[in-house]
Amino acid sequence: MNFAGRRVLITGASSGIGRALADAVANRGGVLCLAARDSFRLLRAAEEVAARHPDQPRPLAWPCDVTDRPAVGRLVAECRDHLGGVDVLFNxxxxxxxxxxxxxxxxxxxxxxxxxxxxxVNCVLEVLPVMRQQGAGHIVNIGSVAALHGVPYLAAYSASKAALAAMAQSLRAEIHGSGITVATAYVDYTATNIFTAEKKVGGAVRPHGPYAPAAKVAAAVIRAVERGKQDFAITTRGRALGLVRVLTPGIVERYMNRLADELRAEEE
Ligand SMILES: NC(=O)c1ccc[n+]([C@@H]2O[C@H](COP(=O)([O-])OP(=O)(O)OC[C@H]3O[C@@H](n4cnc5c(N)ncnc54)[C@H](OP(=O)(O)O)[C@@H]3O)[C@@H](O)[C@H]2O)c1
Incomplete structure (x- = not known):
């Protein structure tokens, strides 16, 4: 898989990992369509990518809320009309x-x-007909290590990422042989705006890092996609968690219990 000349749609591209993915794809000669809700921040991100890569086609910037299925349909139609299709979707x-x-x-x-x-799911359902028509495409989900084992204080988030990973595996089997691949990256803590944007219930306090730079995470994801990896963690800790929870689940349980105790103590 080579990003040069590929039409790449990235949701959540105005900030953090999505923004860094846009830079990494532009570095490799990909043609970008960037989406997020806040049009001001999105346009600024697209301008910055364009300024950094003057030799590349300007990224298309299309404000879209991914929870709004018709809006996602219009986003994908925009990619089809202006770029001629979608080769890679980063969810x-x-x-x-x-x-x-x-x-x-x-x-x-x-x-x-x-x-x-x-x-x-909305993005997958809207992009699949386009990829099927092309006879090729890559769907890449930005998942989380929290999908490997539910993390205390992150029940909804862990569940959402576990659902995403399971959906990807089901879809992969359903469409095998179609020329369309489905991958999930199990990403670890990354320094982004998600921690300031998130709602903190009561006095909940996040543990301190370490947080990887978004550019480093994006580069690792891109390298794994280029190598055709399907379900992959990009840090040693993520890979270890994947292994330990299968081999000795008791160790992971004890670690999560201790973490929950620490978080509760921090609140009190
Ligand atoms: N940071 C971490 O430690 C970490 C670890 C594992 C996985 N991840 C995953 O990485 C992905 C990117 O997160 P990030 O950490 O880079 O956070 P971020 O900096 O807050 O970026 C989130 C992006 O998603 C967009 N967004 C949020 N809600 C949206 C919606 N309804 N429709 C369209 N776009 C929406 C935001 O823009 P608007 O608000 O303008 O829409 C923004 O561009 C997420 O899936 C996150 O779960 C992050």
């Missing part, structure tokens, strides 16, 4: 709510599932 738009499940409102839980899972 990256995401949000989070942080705090104990018992004190998290149903609306906040729904809002996380609506973007991280159903929003990604």
């Amino acid at each position: 990256n738009a995401g949000n989070c709510v942080y705090g104990p499940l018992e004190r998290t409102g149903a609306d906040d839980i729904s809002a996380v599932l609506a973007v991280n899972f159903l929003g990604a």
